[in-house]
């Protein structure tokens with residue numbers, strides 16, 4: 309996607325042919341800082357600190373982290389070490405394990421002398437696959453917006469989304485936002501209610517930034533406002549991203565998604581989840597019981613980072629001194645609350661039958 313006319317992906321190999329470039333998402337929307345990662349430890353830090361975040365993107369960046377590690381040491385011990393190290397950076401998004409498993413499967417049986425070139429090629433293939441996959445998610449989600457626009461000609465189509473599942477959460481195009489971009493580009497008057505998404509504010513900071521740069525009408529709202537808007541007919545449908553979908557259609561996503569799904573169900577608002585194949589965890593059936601939920605630092609809840617009037621980034625404490633905080637970063641929306649899933653292969657029910665219908669080859 310573009311920022312002020314310049315095309316960007318969220319991760320790419322530098323002109324030097326080996327170091328890895330990312331946008332520092334902890335500085336957006338205030339500063340466009342492009343970081344250059346030169347070893348796997350820097351990749352691990354970028355993922356842990358959320359300089360890069362978003363399930364598909366952390367998988368793609370981790371794949372390049374494997375290539376960086378093997379460039380320094382192409383031994384089997386090095387490969388196993390970097391896969392284990394990067395695999396521990398964040399527990400919930402299955403794309404991280406998916407990408408690392410794919411890299412290990414591609415590289416493990418190669419002679420050490422062939423591993424570096426193969427690692428960069430496989431990481432590039434993962435990145436290219438993600439971009440094309442997300443573009444196709446947009447194509448399969450677009451009819452949902454067309455149908456609403458046809459029912460209310462001349463009126464705006466109101467979509468609510470949570471967190472950031474745009475191109476910044478993927479290599480390009482996004483998942484939940486991909487259909488929105490395509491609808492906007494074909495002239496559908498789409499408007500997006502952007503959940504701020506406490507505590508890290510990926511919505512207010514990243515989704516709003518993306519939509520603004522693409523010219524998509526949007527309004528930032530407090531996380532707690534969505535149910536009220538649905539009660540008053542202001543939301544035509546919800547589309548969110550996800551970090552892991554079980555084979556039964558349970559959806560792990562940013563904290564607060566479950567509450568939005570409950571409000572949507574109570575108000576008869578369709579609740580759709582957009583995801584690439586790399587987000588499906590076929591090994592898990594019960595999301596609430598089995599998906600590990602990342603617990604992040606208390607300071608993300610007690611403190612707030614923003615830009616001062618004179619342009620400085622500053623972090624202030626917003627909670628009472630001495631008050632502890634809990635910070636589960638994700639929750640799980642049971643399949644029964646999900647209207648359907650939008651994938652690169654089409655749309656389906658949030659069920660095992662639905663997913664296996666789209667992915668018959670899944671083990």
Ligand SMILES: CSC[C@H]1O[C@H](OP(=O)(O)O)[C@H](O)[C@@H]1O
Nearest residue numbers: 361362363471473477549561562
């Ligand atoms: C397209 S995946 C987006 C997904 O990832 C976000 O989590 P985080 O920002 O912590 O990496 C959030 O759950 C989004 O829905």
